Amino acid sequence: METFFAQLANGASTGALYGLLALALVFIFRATDVVNFAQGEMAMFSTYLGWSISRPLSLSWIPFLGVDRHLNLLTWRPEVFGLPLYLGSENDGLTRLGYLVVLVVTVAIAFVMGALIERLLIRPSEGKNLLNAVIVTLGIFAFLNSLANFRYGPVPQTYPAPFRGDAVDFGLFKMSQHSLFALVVAAVLMIAVYVFFQRTKLGLGVRAAALNPSASQLMGINTGRMLTLGWALAAAIGCVAGMLIAPALSGISPNLMFGILLYGFAAAVLGGLDSALGAVVGGIAVGVGQSMVVQYVGSQWSDIIAFGLIIAILMVRPTGLFGAPAVKKV
Amino acid sequence: MAPMLEVRSVRAAYGPVVALREISIRVPERSIVTLLGANGAGKSTTLRVISGLMRPAAGAVIFDGLPIGGRPADWVVRQRIAHVPEGRQIFATLTVEENLRLGAYTRDDRAGIQDDMTRVFAYFPRLKERRRQVAGTLSGGEQQMLAMGRALMTRPRLLLLDEPSLGLAPLIVKDIFRIIQAVNEEDGVTILLVEQDARVALSVASYGYVLETGRVAVHATAAELKANETVRRSYLGY
Ligand SMILES: Nc1ncnc2c1ncn2[C@@H]1O[C@H](COP(=O)(O)OP(=O)(O)OP(=O)(O)O)[C@@H](O)[C@H]1O
Ligand SMILES: [Mg+2]
Numbered sequence: 273m274e275t276f277f278a279q280l281a282n283g284a285s286t287g288a289l290y291g292l293l294a295l296a297l298v299f300i301f302r303a304t305d306v307v308n309f310a311q312g313e314m315a316m317f318s319t320y321l322g323w324s325i326s327r328p329l330s331l332s333w334i335p336f337l338g339v340d341r342h343l344n345l346l347t348w349r350p351e352v353f354g355l356p357l358y359l360g361s362e363n364d365g366l367t368r369l370g371y372l373v374v375l376v377v378t379v380a381i382a383f384v385m386g387a388l389i390e391r392l393l394i395r396p397s398e399g400k401n402l403l404n405a406v407i408v409t410l411g412i413f414a415f416l417n418s419l420a421n422f423r424y425g426p427v428p429q430t431y432p433a434p435f436r437g438d439a440v441d442f443g444l445f446k447m448s449q450h451s452l453f454a455l456v457v458a459a460v461l462m463i464a465v466y467v468f469f470q471r472t473k474l475g476l477g478v479r480a481a482a483l484n485p486s487a488s489q490l491m492g493i494n495t496g497r498m499l500t501l502g503w504a505l506a507a508a509i510g511c512v513a514g515m516l517i518a519p520a521l522s523g524i525s526p527n528l529m530f531g532i533l534l535y536g537f538a539a540a541v542l543g544g545l546d547s548a549l550g551a552v553v554g555g556i557a558v559g560v561g562q563s564m565v566v567q568y569v570g571s572q573w574s575d576i577i578a579f580g581l582i583i584a585i586l587m588v589r590p591t592g593l594f595g596a597p598a599v600k601k602v
Numbered sequence: 603m604a605p606m607l608e609v610r611s612v613r614a615a616y617g618p619v620v621a622l623r624e625i626s627i628r629v630p631e632r633s634i635v636t637l638l639g640a641n642g643a644g645k646s647t648t649l650r651v652i653s654g655l656m657r658p659a660a661g662a663v664i665f666d667g668l669p670i671g672g673r674p675a676d677w678v679v680r681q682r683i684a685h686v687p688e689g690r691q692i693f694a695t696l697t698v699e700e701n702l703r704l705g706a707y708t709r710d711d712r713a714g715i716q717d718d719m720t721r722v723f724a725y726f727p728r729l730k731e732r733r734r735q736v737a738g739t740l741s742g743g744e745q746q747m748l749a750m751g752r753a754l755m756t757r758p759r760l761l762l763l764d765e766p767s768l769g770l771a772p773l774i775v776k777d778i779f780r781i782i783q784a785v786n787e788e789d790g791v792t793i794l795l796v797e798q799d800a801r802v803a804l805s806v807a808s809y810g811y812v813l814e815t816g817r818v819a820v821h822a823t824a825a826e827l828k829a830n831e832t833v834r835r836s837y838l839g840y
Pocket of ligand 2: 645688764
């Protein structure tokens with residue numbers, strides 16, 4: 273029984289990350305009707321950037337500093353008047369403040385990367401044929417994967433995580449600190465996304481621009497800017513998912529997101545490609561389902577079942593659990 | 603006196619299809635001017651050029667002395683020109699209230715927005731009852747009211763209306779036109795009205811233009827257009 277609950281908890285945690293990736297897919301699909309096949313690779317690549325900046329950075333190019341000076345954000349221990357400004361222990365080589373800095377900087381880079389991809393690559397292919405944009409995303413997929421292989425090599429690298437201590441005991445089951453952390457971050461992010469879309473004017477503008485661009489322009493909304501923002505946010509969310517997934521797996525490698533993207537797609541399709549709530553629910557359902565299959569059926573079945581699920585849903589209920597039925601635009 | 607809006611020798615095309623050959627229109631402040639004409643004459647295209655949804659290939663659009671032709675729609679609406687487009691184009695999966703809030707997207711004056719919301723609900727009590735309802739489930743007449751309400755939320759000085767009577771029962775048409783007149787008289791909003799139903803349009807407008815294949819065929823005061831048998835028979839169909 274304990275195994276069952278442990279699987280449930282871990283499944284929910286991984287599922288929340290699938291949900292984040294699905295959310296990113298839904299974002300872009302709602303804004304542009306494009307299924308972004310590069311979502312996983314964008315996340316993978318920005319996750320690598322996070323890895324790069326968490327490495328000791330040589331400062332030897334700064335004159336008079338000495339040749340062996342390094343700046344390492346992860347072990348950065350700033351103090352003010354002797355008071356430490358950092359959390360975390362001295363000996364695990366990682367401060368939580370350092371991790372937070374890496375996280376924020378990396379997500380910001382991912383945000384800009386998403387915006388640039390929309391502006392430079394997606395926008396020119398837009399308006400002609402939807403398929404063009406989809407093929408462009410496939411191109412980005414291949415490009416980023418090759419670039420990561422070229423730049424970082426195929427060998428997985430260990431990835432920093434802020435919480436590595438003993439598993440937390442909940443009585444019924446135990447859960448690793450990282451899984452718990454991932455679950456909390458995913459939940460906070462999902463709530464933030466919900467609040468952004470439902471409660472802010474800018475969020476309403478993004479939704480409107482996706483629904484009816486020309487009517488939105490008549491309301492004074494700069495629809496081009498909303499599309500860029502949609503891609504940027506999707507890239508940022510994908511990046512958070514990647515940074516949380518990498519330590520849970522064997523570290524980061526160029527193929528980090530292959531499997532994850534498959535489950536993210538399964539989650540998005542299950543929830544309905546145009547439903548943010550569906551993405552979250554779908555993600556958790558897929559994550560829990562996967563860990564149950566791995567535990568009780570056999571891990572070799574999990575990909576087969578995920579693929580089967582995508583196909584079955586598209587055949588039986590193409591709008592997913594929460595998707596809007598395909599109504600003609602009024 | 604210079605008119606509030608002047609469309610000067612505007613040409614416009616959809617790719618190879620020339621929609622406007624040469625259109626010149628003048629709309630004085632606080633008036634209601636109507637654009638009439640058969641299907642495909644270029645009425646909607648004229649409104650699209652004014653509101654910035656479409657770039658003119660030649661000619662000028664002057665609003666209050668300011669050249670606005672070719673500027674993007676999201677800029678034009680900030681000059682307080684609102685466009686209720688053909689087919690209403692409401693946000694079908696958003697609620698009535700969200701649609702109205704989008705009308706106020708360019709504005710930050712909370713109190714003013716609240717006032718205008720109240721005013722819109724006074725004009726269209728049905729919208730108030732259905733404020734939490736998803737807009738796509740409204741009836742055709744209610745959707746027209748929502749489209750107009752949403753445009754009023756931009757607090758326009760000039761309102762462009764494209765066939766507000768389309769597909770509506772006569773009683774509702776009467777209602778809508780009563781409100782168009784009220785918006786014009788009480789709120790001082792200038793109105794450029796595109797209509798298929800020339801009779802209804804000329805009953806509220808003071809001046810009319812009849813378009814034919816991208817050109818102005820006739821223009822005169824509403825009274826003159828109504829009185830002219832030839833114009834009525836050959837262009838207005840009644
Ligand atoms: N999106 C488009 N692509 C190509 N041609 C178009 C497009 N929209 C309109 N046209 C053409 O431009 C011309 C003017 O169209 P417009 O919609 O302005 O006419 P209208 O007077 O509003 O007609 P209606 O009374 O039917 O609404 C027509 O010949 C039409 O076929
Ligand atoms: Mg028309």
